[in-house]
Amino acid sequence: xxxxxxxxxxxxxxxxxxxxxxxxxxxxxxxxxxxxxxxxxxxxxxxxxxxxxxxxxxxxxxxxxxxxxxxxxxxxxxxxxxxxxxxxxxxxxxxxxxxxxxxxxxxxxxxxxx
Amino acid sequence: xxxxxxxxxxxxxxxxxxxxxxxxxxxxxxxxxxxxxxxxxxxxxxxxxxxxxxxxxxxxxxxxxxxxxxxxxxxxxxxxxxxxxxxxxxxxxxxxxxxxxxxxxxxxxxxxxxx
Numbered sequence: 586x587x588x589x590x591x592x593x594x595x596x597x598x599x600x601x602x603x604x605x606x607x608x609x610x611x612x613x614x615x616x617x618x619x620x621x622x623x624x625x626x627x628x629x630x631x632x633x634x635x636x637x638x639x640x641x642x643x644x645x646x647x648x649x650x651x652x653x654x655x656x657x658x659x660x661x662x663x664x665x666x667x668x669x670x671x672x673x674x675x676x677x678x679x680x681x682x683x684x685x686x687x688x689x690x691x692x693x694x695x696x697x698x699x
Numbered sequence: 700x701x702x703x704x705x706x707x708x709x710x711x712x713x714x715x716x717x718x719x720x721x722x723x724x725x726x727x728x729x730x731x732x733x734x735x736x737x738x739x740x741x742x743x744x745x746x747x748x749x750x751x752x753x754x755x756x757x758x759x760x761x762x763x764x765x766x767x768x769x770x771x772x773x774x775x776x777x778x779x780x781x782x783x784x785x786x787x788x789x790x791x792x793x794x795x796x797x798x799x800x801x802x803x804x805x806x807x808x809x810x811x812x813x814x
Contacts, residue, residue: 589741618802620802622805627807628788628807628808628810629805629806629807629808630742630790630792630805630808631805632802632803632804632805635802676741676742678741685730685747685754685755686732686744686747686755686757687732687742687744687803688744689741689742689743690741691739691740691741692739692740692741
């Protein structure tokens with residue numbers, strides 16, 4: 586089974602609007618971390634936001650927030666007030682407490698329309 | 700620049716040749732990872748070091764691949780007898796701690812094209 590599932594291959598959003606990128610995960614660990622990365626066309630993976638499995642509050646970092654629904658095993662990324670520079674691939678990832686590697690989804694390509 | 704650096708950024712090689720990539724992690728990070736990413740996919744785990752010890756290897760890391768981190772600082776990833784299927788971006792990342800809350804920071808990647 587896939588550890589991380591991103592079901593939206595591509596998304597479009599109007600500049601200044603908010604957008605939600607979906608991510609579901611699969612783990613039997615009680616302790617794990619969820620991450621979102623941005624990958625522009627240059628290739629570098631840029632860390633955006635982190636949510637711990639025991640965190641009661643949803644994580645926020647500037648215009649990024651993570652909508653964490655533990656029972657549904659979802660960790661959606663919300664980008665508010667989209668900017669043209671937000672156009673990129675976005676990857677959801679998970680790290681389990683018992684493992685060393687990060688598991689990544691297949692990504693969502695976001696295009697911000699002027 | 701104190702981020703993760705990778706060299707070379709781009710490499711074109713003929714099938715059958717050997718290639719080597721280098722990664723310099725963030726200086727205080729004791730953990731180093733190699734990932735491979737092909738078009739349309741997310742990064743796939745290859746191997747992981749804690750200091751100089753290689754603690755985990757993926758099944759993706761065939762015997763043509765070897766990674767080292769001799770002094771617990773920089774790392775090299777060598778691919779011998781390259782095949783066209785090796786064409787991908789090779790990403791290096793580093794982190795400081797084993798805590799699941801510590802993120803990994805990636806370099807800009809090394810693009811490999813095997814012709």
